[in-house]
Amino acid sequence: MAAEVDRENQAQSWWSDAVFYQVYPRSFADSDGDGVGDLDGLTARLEYLQQLGVDGIWINPVTVSPMADHGYDVANPRDIDPLFGGMAAFERLVAAAHQRGIKVTMDVVPNHTSSQHPWFQAALAAGPGTDARDRYFFRDGRGPDGSLPPNNWESVFGGPAWTRVTERDGNPGQWYLHLFDAEQPDLNWDNPEVFDDFEKTLRFWLERGVDGFRIDVAHGMAKPAGLPDAADEAKILRHTDDDPRFNRPQVHAIHRDIRAVIDDYPGAVTVGEVWVQDNTRWAEYVRPDELHLGFNFRLTRTEFDATDIHDAVQNSLAAAAIENATPTWTLANHDVGREVTRYGGGVTGLRRARAMALVMLALPGAVFLYNGQELGLPDVDLPDEALQDPTWKRSGHTERGRDGCRVPLPWSGDAPPFGFSTCADTWLPMPREWAALTVEKQRADPDSTWSFFRRALQLRKEHAQFDGNQIDWLPAPGDAVVFRRRGGLVCALNAGRRPTTLPAGELLMASGSLVDGQLPPDTAAWLV
Numbered sequence: 001m002a003a004e005v006d007r008e009n010q011a012q013s014w015w016s017d018a019v020f021y022q023v024y025p026r027s028f029a030d031s032d033g034d035g036v037g038d039l040d041g042l043t044a045r046l047e048y049l050q051q052l053g054v055d056g057i058w059i060n061p062v063t064v065s066p067m068a069d070h071g072y073d074v075a076n077p078r079d080i081d082p083l084f085g086g087m088a089a090f091e092r093l094v095a096a097a098h099q100r101g102i103k104v105t106m107d108v109v110p111n112h113t114s115s116q117h118p119w120f121q122a123a124l125a126a127g128p129g130t131d132a133r134d135r136y137f138f139r140d141g142r143g144p145d146g147s148l149p150p151n152n153w154e155s156v157f158g159g160p161a162w163t164r165v166t167e168r169d170g171n172p173g174q175w176y177l178h179l180f181d182a183e184q185p186d187l188n189w190d191n192p193e194v195f196d197d198f199e200k201t202l203r204f205w206l207e208r209g210v211d212g213f214r215i216d217v218a219h220g221m222a223k224p225a226g227l228p229d230a231a232d233e234a235k236i237l238r239h240t241d242d243d244p245r246f247n248r249p250q251v252h253a254i255h256r257d258i259r260a261v262i263d264d265y266p267g268a269v270t271v272g273e274v275w276v277q278d279n280t281r282w283a284e285y286v287r288p289d290e291l292h293l294g295f296n297f298r299l300t301r302t303e304f305d306a307t308d309i310h311d312a313v314q315n316s317l318a319a320a321a322i323e324n325a326t327p328t329w330t331l332a333n334h335d336v337g338r339e340v341t342r343y344g345g346g347v348t349g350l351r352r353a354r355a356m357a358l359v360m361l362a363l364p365g366a367v368f369l370y371n372g373q374e375l376g377l378p379d380v381d382l383p384d385e386a387l388q389d390p391t392w393k394r395s396g397h398t399e400r401g402r403d404g405c406r407v408p409l410p411w412s413g414d415a416p417p418f419g420f421s422t423c424a425d426t427w428l429p430m431p432r433e434w435a436a437l438t439v440e441k442q443r444a445d446p447d448s449t450w451s452f453f454r455r456a457l458q459l460r461k462e463h464a465q466f467d468g469n470q471i472d473w474l475p476a477p478g479d480a481v482v483f484r485r486r487g488g489l490v491c492a493l494n495a496g497r498r499p500t501t502l503p504a505g506e507l508l509m510a511s512g513s514l515v516d517g518q519l520p521p522d523t524a525a526w527l528v
Contacts, residue, residue: 014103015212015269015292016326017466018055019361019457020368024334025062025084026070027408027428028371030421032085037408037420039080039089043096048439052374052450053457056103058214058271060334062090066116068183069390070406071107072216073114077201094209103211105269110198110254111220112184120185124165128174135193136185137177137227138165149175152229153245156180158395161245177227179220179245181390189221189254199261206265213262218255218272218285218294222248241278255290262292271295271328271366279315283322293328293366296320300336304343304352304522306479306495313363313483317471320365326469327365331356332373337405341379348522350376354452354511355493355524359481361456362491362526364469369453372409375437376449379404386429403428412440452511459509465489465528474503480519493524503527 029041039062049057061071062084071081080090097104113120119135126132128140139150141164149162156179163182167173177186187194202213224244231244241247255272262268271293276282285294296319298312320327331339331353343352353376360367382403389401407428411419416430418438435441442450460466468486476482479496482503489508494500499518505527507514512523519525 013269013292014055014267015366017364018103018366019053019460020056020058020105020366021049021052021054022058022060022333022368022370024060024371024406026060027406027420029409029411030417030423030426033422034083035417035421035423035426036083038083039085039093043089043093046093046096046100046102049102050100052454053461054102054369056105056211057097058105058368059107061107061109061216066114066183068114069181070388072109073112073116073181073184074109075114075116075118077108077113077198078204091208098209104209105212105214105271106205106210107216108198108201108205108213109216110187110189111217112178112180112186115183115185123176125168127168133174135188135191137188137223138174139177139227141175146174147172150177151227153177153179153227155182155394157391158399177223181394186223187221188223189250195254195257198258202258202261203264206262206268211267212269212271212292215258215270215272215291217246218291219247219251219274219276220245221254222250224248241276241281247276247281252284252287252290255285259289259291269293279319280322282319283325286320286323286325288323293326295328295330295368297330297336299329299331299356299360300333300339304356304495306476306481306493309356309359309493309495310473310481313359313471313481314473317363327363328368329360329363329365330368330370331360332370332405333368334370334406335402337402338370338373338377338379340376341404345378349378350449351512351522352495354449355495355522357453358456358509358511358524358526359491359493361460362466362483362485362489364471364485370405374450374453375409375439375442377407377409377434377437380407380428380431382407382428388428407431410434410438412438456509459526463487463489463508463528465508488528490527491524492519492527494519494521497521 026037028037029045030037031040063074064076064079064081065071080087094104123132140146142148153161155161162175164175165173178184269292272291274285274294285291296316302308302312340349340353343349387403389403391399391401408420408426414435417426442448465488470486471483474482480500481493484490490503499515499520502519508526508528510525
């Protein structure tokens with residue numbers, strides 16, 4: 001009964017059908033002319049987000065960091081990095097966002113810290129066998145002289161997951177575990193000090209008005225006892241469900257402890273980055289006493305194909321239904337790249353991206369847009385010398401990493417930096433061809449992608465036909481997808497090569513122009 005009551009409360013929560021706008025702060029807006037976006041730049045653009053119609057923002061990490069992984073290497077989780085304007089800028093942002101009715105959620109990174117974190121520096125100084133080292137995973141190496149890593153694990157970013165340290169006597173010593181970059185040592189969550197400190201971090205931000213958290217690597221934290229070798233080394237780089245480093249049963253006790261803290265702050269929300277494919281195991285993360293929301297990334301891995309899209313949507317709904325949880329939807333983020341490029345690029349990619357946006361926004365649950373998605377931005381093919389993602393270096397310059405989807409937003413003007421900054425040397429270079437995609441141009445054009453998103457969000461918020469937490473699939477040709485929300489909205493997508501007949505109903509909106517009353521290829525429509 002308690003679980004049923006809790007789910008009923010969730011269904012009425014602000015986040016249960018919210019549109020979140022993901023802000024990659026380095027790339028959103030720069031207020032101080034250093035070429036890197038910051039919090040005051042975001043605050044100055046809140047009117048833009050309010051006009052777009054979003055309910056909340058999710059801000060990628062802005063806490064104190066050496067920026068080896070652009071903020072996901074946290075040196076002080078309870079302060080704002082000066083690069084982004086410091087604590088005063090954050091307080092200005094929260095106050096201004098709330099004044100406009102926009103919720104604020106921020107990234108927290110529980111799996112690891114920066115190697116510059118005071119705890120890790122203390123561990124290096126303390127030496128083997130000390131309490132300071134027990135907060136991390138320090139191990140002796142293998143082989144007669146300890147020169148081999150403790151196990152065969154690889155880093156997600158490429159290369160070994162272990163780095164050997166030099167001890168105080170100047171000799172090679174123990175190794176420490178880092179599933180990501182060498183500057184991101186993994187925390188040992190079996191040590192109670194780790195949760196105690198994380199609780200301090202959660203309460204620190206909640207008491208400063210934050211409305212919730214996106215939890216990085218939410219399926220991580222718990223490691224297998226003894227840190228055994230992976231049986232299949234080929235799978236360990238593929239982040240599959242049988243990857244021994246992630247999705248351990250013990251991680252759920254951690255999430256229950258986190259939820260107990262969050263529940264002290266009514267209305268606060270947690271959304272987890274959960275890279276788990278099996279529906280039953282994924283659903284464990286959104287049980288009533290764990291995460292409120294869990295990212296389901298199937299749409300980010302789906303081709304523009306009717307069968308694939310249908311199956312991804314149905315699978316995501318089925319996964320959430322196991323625990324009667326709220327589904328989440330996203331097409332892009334700072335890790336997976338922009339859908340315009342994934343769907344073929346150019347005019348075709350943009351048409352398909354707009355069509356998929358209507359599909360996503362028609363579905364029940366919470367939606368996450370990635371900054372620049374509302375402008376129809378593609379990935380950028382950056383020169384080698386501009387790349388900064390640690391994946392580029394750690395893969396031996398074989399994997400280009402994620403920088404292409406992190407290029408700063410174009411706001412105005414006809415040449416870089418397009419009003420993003422007063423500094424022409426932005427942290428990633430901006431392509432000159434984005435002159436046609438600026439916010440300034442698109443806000444003035446009723447047929448632009450920005451105007452399209454604004455209209456879609458407005459309709460989604462205003463029309464009762466978007467009510468109901470389930471959908472019904474309707475008959476459709478093999479290259480089309482058609483479903484109805486229980487509130488009455490019908491969404492039709494044509495992923496084929498020929499126009500198709502629209503379902504019955506009054507046209508509410510389409511992602512492109514109809515052709516003789518029919519739905520053309522690469523187009524979606526809403527009907528009531």
